[in-house]
Amino acid sequence: MTRNTRQRAAIRRVFVTAERPLTPQEVLSAAKAGAPRLGIATVYRTIKALAEQGEICMVELPGEPPRYELAGKAHHHFFHCSECGHAYVVDGCVGDFELITPEGFVLERHEIVLYGKCSKCADMG
Amino acid sequence: MTRNTRQRAAIRRVFVTAERPLTPQEVLSAAKAGAPRLGIATVYRTIKALAEQGEICMVELPGEPPRYELAGKAHHHFFHCSECGHAYVVDGCVGDFELITPEGFVLERHEIVLYGKCSKCADMG
DNA sequence: ATCTCTGCAAATGTTTTGCATCAGC
DNA sequence: GCTGATGCAAAACATTTGCAGAGAT
16 A cells, blocks of 8 residues: 555545445446546455555445445444435434343444435435 | 255254354254255255245344344344354344434334353453 | 556355256155 | 255356556655
8 A cells, every 4th residue: 555546546535525335336436437447356455455554444234245434433323225225324322232231241332223214215205 | 835845844943943043054054963965055045935934034234144033033133242253132122213313314123233242252251 | 667556357255046856745 | 756845066246366567656
């Protein structure tokens, strides 16, 4: 990750302007605007490198391929639209999860995933 | 799904006795006790059929392959042990998720996933 | 000019499918 | 004996890796 190539610049720009976590395929499509001959292998390699440097982080939702977003955001979760399939950021958090943690288990982290229709898809339906 | 074969009986028995959701590979290993020449393709096909009939249901956790468990249980979530990788059932639920649902979004369903160490792994560490 | 990065294509790992054979009914 | 179910092997699909050549410094 030492050289500043056209491909990497394009991929970084995609993450900076994205409003939701993106799959590698979405990154490829979007970054091709700035680097037409970009290949999927380069996307995977660059994502891996950016994640290792802590610039982006992985977002995993149940039954979905990994997505990636800029790192350093406040604690948040996601709303997964059953219509368009996009994952939207949901700020904040509710619930005391220690209450349902079984005896003897050590709770370190939690994830909440909301499902339903996003405002766009709810309007259309 | 009309014939009652040795393989299907073995796979059904595995789900009935399981205390946590199982991956297809885990089902294969466990069911081989009752059907030695069982192949992974049969496991996948039988799981699909049992799920379509509503006997079992799919459990998807972030970044994990699908697991399956007997259907018809009360509302519950899962605790995913970062040490042994098993998914444990967590009964009940906390939090009012409407509170964090964005304006205009329609909330239909939610998932909570807890992460940390299960009692066995916590004892050893 | 050097040496990293890229794109292609082949390898990998998981799930699905085709097909000849086996076995429930 | 029919016909659905099985096991094997090949196909499909997403991700990773090898390698020769392109390009940043």
